[in-house]
Amino acid sequence: MNRFDDAEIAAVYKAIAERRDMRHFLPDPIDAALLERVLQAAHMAPSVGFMQPWRFIRITDAALRLKMHALVDQERIHTAHALGEREDAFMRLKVEGIRDCGELLVVALMDRRDAHIFGRRTLPEMDLCSVSCAIQNMWLAARAEGIGMGWVSLFDPEALRQLLHIPADAKPLAILCLGHVEAFYPRPMLELEGWAKRQRLHDLVSENAWVEAHPVVTDQPLEGKHDA
Structure with a gap:
């Protein structure tokens, strides 16, 4: 049979259910073999036309890490201003662990992507979808290994591209904080805060035609919550 056994199936669903976007890390280093396994999981992801558009940059220079943190903090302030009434609530959130995590990675789209037409002629953004699959694979593998991971998207991609000497036709998509954690959040941190x-799955699934979901309220206060 092609089916996994019950224990294997349960482990897959457990990793999916308990994956968290982590922002709080311990400074302990990650074993090199473990990092290799997690990256290999990312590299096993599906990609449109088998183009494998993911590129990974491991950040080991402490000064470079601080420069990246400055870029993120700058965008954090811009985002807060753009949120209007929720600015103060947003500024109380912890949105990254760049200075604390054991490993810092940047994930970028490859250069010369225009040469890949298979599956992208009408949907060129499928390269981005493919990289997202790689990141999700990495997230699930990290959770199974007991390692926390956080995806940081608060940065100016052009500024980060220049900082890391990424080719002009490539694009950074994610800063990934990876490291040991004291504990995983019992629920997503933004839900806890x-x-x-x-949303209810029932509201997001329809049959044969689009059915409008209930409106999502995005301006509720944080009720005095603060960073842990």
């Missing part, structure tokens, strides 16, 4: 609630 009252920023948003998980």
Whole structure:
């Protein structure tokens, strides 16, 4: 049979259910073999036309890490201003662990992507979808290994591209904080902080035609929550 056994199936669903976007890390280093396994999981992801558009940059220079943190902090302030009434609530959130995590990685789209037409002629953004699959693979493998991972998207991609000497036709998509954690959040951190609630699956599934979901409220206060 092609089916996994019950214990293997349960482990897959457990990793999916308990994956968290982590922001709090311990400074302990990650074993090189473990990092290799997690990256290999990313590299096993599906990609449109088998183009494998993911590129990974491991950040080991402490000064470079601080420069990246400065870029993120700058965008954090811009994002807060753009949120209007929720600015103060947003500024109380911990949105990254760049200075604390054991490993810091940047994931970028490859250069010369225009040469890949298979599956992208009408949907050129499928290269981005492919990289997202790689990151999700990495996230699930890290969770199974007991390692926390956080995806940081608060940065100016052009500024980060120049900082890391990424080719002009490539694009950084994610800063990934990877490291040991004291504990995983029992629920997504933004849910715990009252920023948003998980929507009901029933409201997001329709049959044969689009059915409008219930409106999502995005301006509720954080009820005095603060960083842990």
